[in-house]
Amino acid sequence: MMNSYPKLLLLMMLSTTLAHAQEKISFEISFVEPQAHYVEVKMEIMGNSGDQIDLKMPVWAPGSYLIREFPKNVEGFMAKGDGETLAFSKINKNTWRIHRNKSKKIEVHYRVYAFELSVRTSFVDATHAFLSPTGIFMYVDNMISHPAEITILPYSSWEKISTGLQTMAGKKNVFYAPNFDVLFDSPIEVGNQDIFSFIAEGVEHEVVMVGGGNYNSARLKEDIAKIVREETKIFGENPNKRYVFIVHNQSSGGGGLEHLNSTVLGASREAYNKENGYLNFLGLVSHEYFHLWNVKRLRPENLGPFNYDAENYTSDLWIAEGFTAYYDNLVLLRAGFLDEDAYLRVLAGDITTVENRPGNLIQSLSESSFDAWIKQYRPNENSLNTTVTYYSKGALIGMLLDLSILHATKGRSGLDAVMKAMYEQYYLKEDRGYTRSEFIKMAEKIAGVSLQDIFRYVDVAQPIDYNQYLLYAGLELIDVKKDTEKAFLGLKTVNQGGRIVISSVFRGHGAWNGGLNVDDEIIAVNGDRLGTIDDLDRIIEAAKPNDQLTILISRDGILQQLSVTLTKNDTKSYFIMPLENASPAQIAVRKAWLSL
Numbered sequence: 276m277m278n279s280y281p282k283l284l285l286l287m288m289l290s291t292t293l294a295h296a297q298e299k300i301s302f303e304i305s306f307v308e309p310q311a312h313y314v315e316v317k318m319e320i321m322g323n324s325g326d327q328i329d330l331k332m333p334v335w336a337p338g339s340y341l342i343r344e345f346p347k348n349v350e351g352f353m354a355k356g357d358g359e360t361l362a363f364s365k366i367n368k369n370t371w372r373i374h375r376n377k378s379k380k381i382e383v384h385y386r387v388y389a390f391e392l393s394v395r396t397s398f399v400d401a402t403h404a405f406l407s408p409t410g411i412f413m414y415v416d417n418m419i420s421h422p423a424e425i426t427i428l429p430y431s432s433w434e435k436i437s438t439g440l441q442t443m444a445g446k447k448n449v450f451y452a453p454n455f456d457v458l459f460d461s462p463i464e465v466g467n468q469d470i471f472s473f474i475a476e477g478v479e480h481e482v483v484m485v486g487g488g489n490y491n492s493a494r495l496k497e498d499i500a501k502i503v504r505e506e507t508k509i510f511g512e513n514p515n516k517r518y519v520f521i522v523h524n525q526s527s528g529g530g531g532l533e534h535l536n537s538t539v540l541g542a543s544r545e546a547y548n549k550e551n552g553y554l555n556f557l558g559l560v561s562h563e564y565f566h567l568w569n570v571k572r573l574r575p576e577n578l579g580p581f582n583y584d585a586e587n588y589t590s591d592l593w594i595a596e597g598f599t600a601y602y603d604n605l606v607l608l609r610a611g612f613l614d615e616d617a618y619l620r621v622l623a624g625d626i627t628t629v630e631n632r633p634g635n636l637i638q639s640l641s642e643s644s645f646d647a648w649i650k651q652y653r654p655n656e657n658s659l660n661t662t663v664t665y666y667s668k669g670a671l672i673g674m675l676l677d678l679s680i681l682h683a684t685k686g687r688s689g690l691d692a693v694m695k696a697m698y699e700q701y702y703l704k705e706d707r708g709y710t711r712s713e714f715i716k717m718a719e720k721i722a723g724v725s726l727q728d729i730f731r732y733v734d735v736a737q738p739i740d741y742n743q744y745l746l747y748a749g750l751e752l753i754d755v756k757k758d759t760e761k762a763f764l765g766l767k768t769v770n771q772g773g774r775i776v777i778s779s780v781f782r783g784h785g786a787w788n789g790g791l792n793v794d795d796e797i798i799a800v801n802g803d804r805l806g807t808i809d810d811l812d813r814i815i816e817a818a819k820p821n822d823q824l825t826i827l828i829s830r831d832g833i834l835q836q837l838s839v840t841l842t843k844n845d846t847k848s849y850f851i852m853p854l855e856n857a858s859p860a861q862i863a864v865r866k867a868w869l870s871l
Contacts, residue, residue, distance in 0.1 A: 298322035300423045302412060306430035306465075310401040312390040314411060318383040323375075329416035330371045330383065333409040333459060333583035338532050338570070339395040341652035342586065344368065345410035348397075352385040369584065370416070387411055392523060394532040394539040403433070403466025403485060405523065407539075409583065414455045419580075423458055425450045429465050437464040437483040439519045439537035456580065460535040460571075464521050471496060475503040476513045486524035488544035501610040502561050506602075509691045510568045510698050518567070520560070531559050533566030557612055562603035569602075570595045573698045576708030591711050592644035593733060597669010598694070601677075609870045618869065619750070619851040622674065625667055626741060626752065627849045633782040634662040639736045640669060656793040660782040663736070675729045675744045677868060680722040682747035685860070686867035693718045748865035749857025754847045762818040763844035766791060768808050775808055785824075789839030792830065799827040815841070 299321040307315050320328065332346045346369040354361040354371075356378025363373045375381060387410065389397035397407045415421065427436050427448045440450035440461045452458035469484040473496040480503065482495060499520070507513045519537035524544035531540045540559055546552025570578065575591040589595075608618040629635055643651070643665045650662050677690035697717055701709045719726050732739055741752045765784025768775050775797045780786045799805060800814050801824055818824070820843040827836050854861070865871070 298421065300415065300418070300421055301426070302423060303426045303428065304406070304411070304463075305428040306399065306404060306433075309399050309404065309430050312388055312399045314387045314389050314397065314399055314404065314406065316383075316385050316387060316411065316413075318385075318413060320381040320383070320415060322379065323381070323415065323418075326375065328373045328375055328381065329366070330373065330413045331416050331584065332369045332413045334369050334585070335583070336395045336407060336409045336532070337460065337578075337581055337587075338534075338566075339652070340586075340592070340647040342648065343396070343410070348388040348410065350386050350388065353383070355382045355384075356380065371413075383413070385413075392525070394523075394530050394541055403464065403468065404430070405485070405521070405539075406463040406465070408459045408461060408463070412455070412458055414583075419455045419583075422454060423452045425452065425458070427463065427465060433466050435464075435466060435468055435470065437468060437470065437481065437519060437521060438462065439517070439534060457535065459583070462521060462532075462534060462537060462539050473497075473500055475500040476507045478503070478513050478515050479517045481517070481519045483519060483521045484524060485522065486544055488524040488542070488547055490524075490547040498557060498610075498612070499560055501612075502557065502564060502606055505606045505609045506561070506565050506568070509602075510695050514567070514572060518564075529555075529559070531563040533563050533571055535571050536567075538563040538566070554607070554612060558603050558607060561606045561610075562599055565599045565602050565606070568698055568702075569599050569694065572702040573694070574708045576710055578708060586648045588645055588648070590641040590645045591714075592647060593640040593665040593669030593672060594711075594714060597640075597665050597667075597671075598673040598690070600666045601670035601673030601690075615869055615871065623752065623849040623851045625670060627847055629663065629668050629671060630849070631846050632663060633660045634658065635668065636736050636738070638662045640665055640672065640733045642736075643668070656779060659779060671739065671741075672729065672732060675732075675739070675741075676718060676726065678744040678747045678864070679724075679726060679729060680718065681864045681867050682744075683722045683724045686863045688721050689867065690718075692721050696721060745851065746854075747861065748868055749854045749861030750851050750865065751854055752849055752851055754849055756844070756846065756848045759844065760820065761844040762815055762820050762822060762841040763846070764811075764815050764824075764839070764841060768797065768811065770808060771796075775805055775811060784842045785839045788842075789826075789837050791826065791828065791837060791839065794830075796829040797826060798829055798834075801825050820844075 301319045303317040305315045307313065332349065334342050334344055334346065336343065352371055354363050354373045356376050357380055361373050361376055361378065363371055366372050373381060387397065389399040392398035392405065395407055397410050398405045424443065425440065429436065436448060438450060438461055440452055443449040443451050452461065464483055464485060466485065470481060471492045472479060472481045480499065484490065515536045517536060521537065521539045522542055524542050526544065528541035528543050531538055540563060542556050543552060547556065575589045575595055577587055577589040578595065581587055604618065604621050607613045638661060643663055651664065673690060680693065681689040697709060697714060701707060715726065715730055745752055763784055764786050765781040766777050766786040767779040769778045777791060777793050777795045777797065780791055780793060797805060797811060800811065805811055818841055820841055822841045824839045824841065825836060826839055827834065
């Protein structure tokens with residue numbers, strides 16, 4: 276028995292290998308009516324057995340935590356087996372069950388309507404096609420790990436295809452995905468995009484510019500390379516041989532989505548020659564490129580392998596996204612795009628934004644992360660009162676940790692060392708997601724002290740003592756509005772065709788307490804008709820806390836008069852100032868933190 280077992284195992288392995296060799300999944304993508312925003316998909320499945328086969332389409336895109344129901348855009352589904360039409364039925368919102376009738380080869384055809392240009396959705400028109408794979412490609416149920424070939428047939432005069440997928444030698448416009456996780460993580464741009472390349476840290480980087488713009492490619496190559504070098508330095512290696520930036524330049528664009536060896540960025544085409552516009556773009560590059568390590572490889576345990584049918588919950592996006600948001604500006608400082616003063620102004624602005632949001636003291640960071648699926652991407656008029664974003668507040672937790680570790684180690688180690696150690700342990704060595712307790716344990720190991728005073732801010736929504744940590748670097752956070760006694764109505768308004776309409780109401784202030792609502796039109800205050808928003812601002816500016824106003828509004832066409840008592844304006848405006856008497860130890864921490 277002992278001698279025959281290896282032979283039996285070998286035969287079983289050989290049989291399995293042969294079975295997989297006979298199985299094949301391939302796609303052909305074409306564009307018959309791009310002006311009408313359609314993608315034509317042909318899928319071929321060879322060698323699969325069984326009486327039926329289930330094809331599924333993902334309902335969300337990893338990195339963007341919202342169920343987007345991509346199957347809603349599918350039409351004209353049909354299947355053939357060995358040349359004969361096969362019966363099928365749709366058994367749920369994203370699953371098509373094909374009755375294969377013993378067919379060895381199944382050919383599936385369907386169309387996808389694509390007319391939502393964002394970093395996470397597909398868009399096709401007469402000029403180009405952007406394919407966000409989770410909304411284009413179906414997969415065979417329980418065969419996520421199967422490889423696939425993808426043939427792209429560009430429309431008419433389109434000549435270029437840009438993607439992080441591998442090309443197949445000797446086959447024009449044919450790409451290879453070792454599994455569907457990789458396919459779903461590899462966006463595709465087809466058209467006549469401008470492409471330029473550079474080498475940084477031994478990696479070929481391809482920048483794909485769609486939609487024109489006033490960018491300077493030579494400057495971008497040099498500046499993006501600086502970001503690549505600084506971020507690679509943190510983790511000690513760059514895991515790719517090739518990386519692709521797909522940039523959609525629009526009249527007013529923004530946002531980004533990370534992928535395994537690529538990213539999709541939204542940008543404003545005429546903002547590259549403006550200082551703030553250019554810095555904002557580099558910040559976006561810095562953020563999404565940092566995800567190459569943090570999220571795509573170093574990840575919370577529930578973020579992969581993915582369930583493409585439903586939500587994938589985690590309470591730790593404040594690490595995955597928040598720490599990335601911390602590093603995006605810090606890397607700009609290290610790369611020389613910001614000086615110390617500019618960086619501290621940006622940091623103070625981030626603190627101001629978080630602290631002026633009433634939801635900061637309502638929703639905890641872990642809740643913000645877990646509920647991203649229903650709140651982060653679906654904000655409403657009351658979100659500022661009930662939620663905090665794991666991006667901005669998570670970034671501030673990253674700052675507190677960095678300063679604490681630098682202080683504890685006398686500037687020898689900071690958050691960089693934690694991120695690198697986590698990457699080496701849980702990606703390179705164990706190739707799995709980490710738990711929060713494992714992250715905390717690693718951070719405290721490197722710090723050599725307990726960091727529970729910081730991690731307590733994750734699960735409980737409570738005020739943060741920023742100065743406790745900024746003091747480690749000889750810095751002080753100051754609120755310039757602290758001693759002001761100005762009145763506050765507690766709302767935001769917008770101009771809608773000459774009408775002053777309420778867009779937000781702040782919890783706990785006069786408008787909230789007095790019953791003013793979002794969408795109310797403010798017509799008059801204390802009997803004086805308002806002409807513009809400036810008129811309202813002047814009235815509040817001249818008033819004092821506890822003054823009472825009589826406000827005439829129109830709510831759904833019905834006039835109402837409300838009495839509102841003004842409160843003290845407790846909104847904050849921070850800046851960070853170096854201490855004049857900072858000690859050598861504090862200055863050493865500051866220099867280590869800001870790479871001075």
